[in-house]
Amino acid sequence: MLKRNVYLDHNATTPVASSVRKTMNRVLKYYWGNPSTGYQKGKNAQQIIEKARDQVAQSINAHAHEIYFTSCATESNNSILKTLAQHFYPSKRKIITTPIEHSSVLKTLDYLKNQGIIVEFCSVDQNGFISISELEGLIDDDTFLVCCMLANNEIGTIQNLKEISEITKKRDILLMSDCVQAFGKIPIDVKELGLDYATFSAHKLYGPKGVGAIYAKISAPLSSFIHGGGQEEGIRGGTESVHNIAGFGKACQSVPDLLSHLQKTQTLRDHFLKLLKDIKSDIVVNSPLDNGLMNTLNISFPGIKSKELMMMLDYHGISVSSGSACSTHSPKPSHVLKAIGLNDQQIFETVRISFGINTTISDLNYTIKTIKKFISDTQLNSQ
Numbered sequence: 001m002l003k004r005n006v007y008l009d010h011n012a013t014t015p016v017a018s019s020v021r022k023t024m025n026r027v028l029k030y031y032w033g034n035p036s037t038g039y040q041k042g043k044n045a046q047q048i049i050e051k052a053r054d055q056v057a058q059s060i061n062a063h064a065h066e067i068y069f070t071s072c073a074t075e076s077n078n079s080i081l082k083t084l085a086q087h088f089y090p091s092k093r094k095i096i097t098t099p100i101e102h103s104s105v106l107k108t109l110d111y112l113k114n115q116g117i118i119v120e121f122c123s124v125d126q127n128g129f130i131s132i133s134e135l136e137g138l139i140d141d142d143t144f145l146v147c148c149m150l151a152n153n154e155i156g157t158i159q160n161l162k163e164i165s166e167i168t169k170k171r172d173i174l175l176m177s178d179c180v181q182a183f184g185k186i187p188i189d190v191k192e193l194g195l196d197y198a199t200f201s202a203h204k205l206y207g208p209k210g211v212g213a214i215y216a217k218i219s220a221p222l223s224s225f226i227h228g229g230g231q232e233e234g235i236r237g238g239t240e241s242v243h244n245i246a247g248f249g250k251a252c253q254s255v256p257d258l259l260s261h262l263q264k265t266q267t268l269r270d271h272f273l274k275l276l277k278d279i280k281s282d283i284v285v286n287s288p289l290d291n292g293l294m295n296t297l298n299i300s301f302p303g304i305k306s307k308e309l310m311m312m313l314d315y316h317g318i319s320v321s322s323g324s325a326c327s328t329h330s331p332k333p334s335h336v337l338k339a340i341g342l343n344d345q346q347i348f349e350t351v352r353i354s355f356g357i358n359t360t361i362s363d364l365n366y367t368i369k370t371i372k373k374f375i376s377d378t379q380l381n382s383q
């Protein structure tokens with residue numbers, strides 16, 4: 001078999017689109033002025049930032065002045081959670097969240113627990129969906145925030161945020177959502193969803209690494225997280241990464257195009273699953289096929305160690321991951337798969353495959369052939 005290069009880990013990161021690269025190169029060449037300076041060179045750079053702010057805002061139906069640029073979604077999540085805790089504590093102390101949030105939320109909440117914040121978890125079912133009635137029951141007078149991701153990075157579950165926001169609005173509680181994985185994969189309208197805060201990252205959207213954003217509804221409290229020169233309306237000090245921000249804006253312009261690929265992605269997913277079941281009928285699909293991200297397949301391979309499968313796929317030029325990329329540094333089993341009820345053995349037999357706009361049928365056929373050969377070799381060796 002001819003070795004190919006097949007990238008099937010788009011939930012970890014995406015390649016930078018050529019239109020984004022072109023925009024960034026132009027900014028690096030011509031717009032290197034400091035946006036905080038008052039002369040033309042600085043003003044030109046500031047204009048680039050404001051154009052990108054408009055582009056990000058438009059792609060999620062927000063106003064430009066509701067968008068703040070950060071260095072990544074991890075920073076965005078930290079900023080909102082920590083400054084809100086500071087804002088409300090001690091008059092209100094409780095945050096309600098889910099056990100399947102990204103570590104940038106969960107680790108921040110761990111930190112806040114040590115500062116006196118009460119964190120309560122709304123459990124999820126075997127597909128990763130939270131129980132709305134349980135959530136409602138957890139809300140009390142001490143609660144100031146519900147924090148629930150829109151789409152999960154490991155299994156792709158899409159939560160019903162509209163339903164959640166109807167409850168938070170009724171109870172006068174703020175709602176924050178990590179929308180990193182949903183962006184460009186499902187339509188996002190922050191007003192329609194009823195969000196007070198949302199977080200985003202450019203590199204999951206064919207944009208550059210090193211730039212993220214916060215959406216904060218006009219009336220929602222937000223205070224300075226990085227103190228410095230007063231950039232980003234004083235919310236985030238530090239000279240802006242103008243080329244990254246411009247790249248983020250350009251990437252957002254492609255959102256309608258990305259969304260128009262959904263049908264194709266579904267066809268690829270169904271094709272891949274069918275072929276996979278033909279070669280290994282006992283695979284378990286941990287991703288919800290209804291109300292889940294179309295590009296995300298989290299699959300357990302009973303009897304096959306995911307580490308060995310991944311290494312073999314990598315040897316053949318195919319990139320997939322186990323759980324989330326961020327968790328590959330830690331030997332602990334995925335907290336998401338644990339939360340949906342998998343035991344340690346099942347977790348270590350699980351891989352995540354995530355398609356992108358450039359994934360082709362022939363990429364998937366090659367991947368299937370490679371897995372098939374691995375399975376038959378493994379069976380031969382164990383005889």
Ligand code: PLP
Binds near residue numbers: 071074104180212324
């Ligand atoms: N939230 C989710 C759901 C993610 O998948 C990730 C990245 O994997 C992040 C947050 C963190 O994003 P960033 O890499 O921009 O810090």
